[in-house]
Amino acid sequence: QQPVQSPQAVILREGEDAVINCSSSKALYSVHWYRQKHGEAPVFLMILLKGGEQKGHDKISASFNEKKQQSSLYLTASQLSYSGTYFCGTENYGGSQGNLIFGKGTKLSVKP
Amino acid sequence: DAGVIQSPRHEVTEMGQEVTLRCKPISGHNSLFWYRQTMMRGLELLIYFNNNVPIDDSGMPEDRFSAKMPNASFSTLKIQPSEPRDSAVYFCASSFQGSAGNTIYFGEGSWLTVV
Numbered sequence: 001q002q003p004v005q006s007p008q009a010v011i012l013r014e015g016e017d018a019v020i021n022c023s024s025s026k027a028l029y030s031v032h033w034y035r036q037k038h039g040e041a042p043v044f045l046m047i048l049l050k051g052g053e054q055k056g057h058d059k060i061s062a063s064f065n066e067k068k069q070q071s072s073l074y075l076t077a078s079q080l081s082y083s084g085t086y087f088c089g090t091e092n093y094g095g096s097q098g099n100l101i102f103g104k105g106t107k108l109s110v111k112p
Numbered sequence: 113d114a115g116v117i118q119s120p121r122h123e124v125t126e127m128g129q130e131v132t133l134r135c136k137p138i139s140g141h142n143s144l145f146w147y148r149q150t151m152m153r154g155l156e157l158l159i160y161f162n163n164n165v166p167i168d169d170s171g172m173p174e175d176r177f178s179a180k181m182p183n184a185s186f187s188t189l190k191i192q193p194s195e196p197r198d199s200a201v202y203f204c205a206s207s208f209q210g211s212a213g214n215t216i217y218f219g220e221g222s223w224l225t226v227v
Contacts, residue, residue, distance in 0.1 A: 032215070032216070041203060041218040041221055042218050043218075044215050087154075087155065089155075089216070099145075100145075100216060101157070102154060102155040104154045105154060105155075
């Protein structure tokens with residue numbers, strides 16, 4: 001079951017913040033966040049496993065709600081290098097371990 | 113440490129021709145994934161191997177597609193015969209399935225155009 005990402009696209013000025021959401025109708029085993037720049041491979045950002053978990057590095061962080069049905073990716077004080085398409089990949093309980101189902105992506109454009 | 117290596121990086125072929133995409137996973141990884149990415153459908157999992165054994169091939173579109181993993185360091189995805197609608201970026205990815213939350217690492221992709 002494909003997770004739902006929102007928004008589909010967002011345009012920011014450098015220094016502004018953004019939140020990208022990833023939702024599922026069922027509780028998830030894990031959520032993985034990736035960023036893909038045009039013409040390149042998706043690059044792993046972080047993984048969340050536990051309900052209520054929050055983690056991050058630098059100015060990019062993410063949360064996983066207690067019910068494990070929603071995750072949010074937070075980008076603060078955005079930089080030009082943050083531009084790209086962000087995907088959440090979800091693992092379902094009872095599914096093949098490591099089998100990620102990706103959302104349709106959120107295209108982030110950071111302007112000077 | 114080398115990442116996932118895919119070849120060819122770009123391929124243009126005529127409809128009806130056979131296409132073979134190749135992948136070398138990260139050394140030590142025991143799971144390998146083939147994904148296809150298009151604007152319309154996003155990132156789709158085609159097939160997934162664990163310890164060289166196909167575990168889930170429900171994403172393989174039709175019989176024209178086949179994938180093999182003869183050993184832990186090599187996999188192929190074959191399309192025969194190819195069709196224009198197969199044009200996409202094909203990503204190979206690998207991970208180590210040992211505990212919860214396994215990070216999947218992607219290769220640079222093979223850009224396929226079928227004319």
